[in-house]
Amino acid sequence: MKVSELVKEMKTTPDTVRYYTRVGLLSPVKSETNGYKHYGVDDQHRLRFILSARKLGFSVNDIDQILTEAAKGKTACPLVRVILEKRLEETEEVFQQTLALRIRMKSAIGEWQTKPNKAPTGHMICHLIEGFNASSGKE
Amino acid sequence: MKVSELVKEMKTTPDTVRYYTRVGLLSPVKSETNGYKHYGVDDQHRLRFILSARKLGFSVNDIDQILTEAAKGKTACPLVRVILEKRLEETEEVFQQTLALRIRMKSAIGEWQTKPNKAPTGHMICHLIEGFNASSGKE
DNA sequence: GCTTGACCTGTGTCCAAGACACAGGTGTAG
DNA sequence: CTACACCTGTGTCTTGGACACAGGTCAAGC
The missing domain is CATH 1.10.1660.10 (Multidrug-efflux Transporter Regulator; Chain: A; Domain 2)
Structure with a gap:
């Protein structure tokens, strides 16, 4: 073939x-x-x-x-079981990270809707990003 | 520095x-x-x-x-908004994929608990993996 | 037979976002 | 002065393919 x-x-x-x-x-x-x-x-x-x-x-x-x-x-079975267990742990980690990232992103987009565009200043490159507080929207 | x-x-x-x-x-x-x-x-x-x-x-x-x-x-702000929107879409996709993978993995581990280890045959490398039906546990 | 064009092939390179290895430099405690 | 811990830049490696490219193959048409 x-x-x-x-x-x-x-x-x-x-x-x-x-x-x-x-x-x-x-x-x-x-x-x-x-x-x-x-x-x-x-x-x-x-x-x-x-x-x-x-x-x-x-x-x-x-x-x-x-x-x-x-x-x-x-038998590859025992090996297969062990490996999958480990990969599941990693996937769990990725899952949590992605979940958290998704929340941060959505939160930022929401928060930014009421904020204007601004030109950069000497110590502020983008006030949206720098002004975003990752823990906002929590309480 | x-x-x-x-x-x-x-x-x-x-x-x-x-x-x-x-x-x-x-x-x-x-x-x-x-x-x-x-x-x-x-x-x-x-x-x-x-x-x-x-x-x-x-x-x-x-x-x-x-x-x-x-x-x-x-202002980089408009650009920032557009990009983040796109990255959120991608993250959503990754999130769904990871979620689905996690479910498949857990499902496999559960299903395998009642299955024995087997040596490979001519047309079966690992009966756990090959015998796993991704849609099992659904109905 | 010959040619055209569509498709198929292997090889080589590229991607993200750093992590790691390595040989050598620095700084300080004795 | 030396020993030793730490720090540095440079270069290579990672994952799982995707993509580019030059050339090969194969059937249709003349």
């Missing part, structure tokens, strides 16, 4: 496949005549797995470890 | 300051004797502004534009 054929039914892009190939998760053979990379059924299978794992929040590096473990014939 | 002195009261790191310097937001002068970068009061002021803007979700590039506008003596 050529990269575009491999990509066809899976919901992903050629660039993504090429990236996975570059980091060694997929191992196509190079055509003698073309120079084109030829993917086999195992690659298709691995790709499907990679995409599933990515959707669950595993990093590409995580997936590499998991595949390596599985290639030895061992 | 040396970089560590500049950093001291602001809540940031030398690496961050060096980065802002590298991209041209700060303009220290190079000491003849040391080679050390010497930051002035204006740099301190700009840094404070940059950090405030970063905390509100502006990208470093955004801030560059805003500073450029302000350097002409014009």
Whole structure:
């Protein structure tokens, strides 16, 4: 299979496949005549797995470890459980950060509606940003 | 001021300051004797502004534009309002994505608690990941 | 057979926002 | 004077692809 054929039914892009190939998760053979990379059924299978794992929040590096473990014939399951737990923690952190940022942004936009535009002064670049108090709107 | 002195009261790191310097937001002068970068009061002021803007979700590039506008003596306020509106949209998107991911992860962890570890087979690398149905737990 | 044009390919580079490694400089306590 | 802790600039690395580019492929038309 050529990269575009491999990509066809899976919901992903050629660039993504090429990236996975570059980091060694997929191992196509190079055509003698073309120079084109030829993917086999195992690659298709691995790709499907990679995409599933990515959707669950595993990093590409995580997936590499998991595949390596599985290639030895061992269960990757314990590793998978541990990693996902860790990734969940990180996602929780990102979630909280994003939540807080979103609140700050909305709060700023609201607060700015009653404020005029001003030219910068010697010690004030933008009074909107510098005058915004992140904790406003709290009480 | 040396970089560590500049950093001291602001809540940031030398690496961050060096980065802002590298991209041209700060303009220290190079000491003849040391080679050390010497930051002035204006740099301190700009840094404070940059950090405030970063905390509100502006990208470093955004801030560059805003500073450029302000350097002409014009109001950067309209620009600031427009940019923040756009960044809020993006943050909203990230927020939704992260929220959904978090749910998927938690759902997977829950679902996996009753499942055993299994060795990989010819067409199953990890039955936990491959067997996880993202829409499970919905009905 | 030949050519045109649409699409496809691999390779190389680029992105954000710093973090990290490293070799060397500085400053001070003894 | 030396030992040692800390500080500095420069250069490279990170994630997960996206994008640019020059060239190759393939079917339609003449």
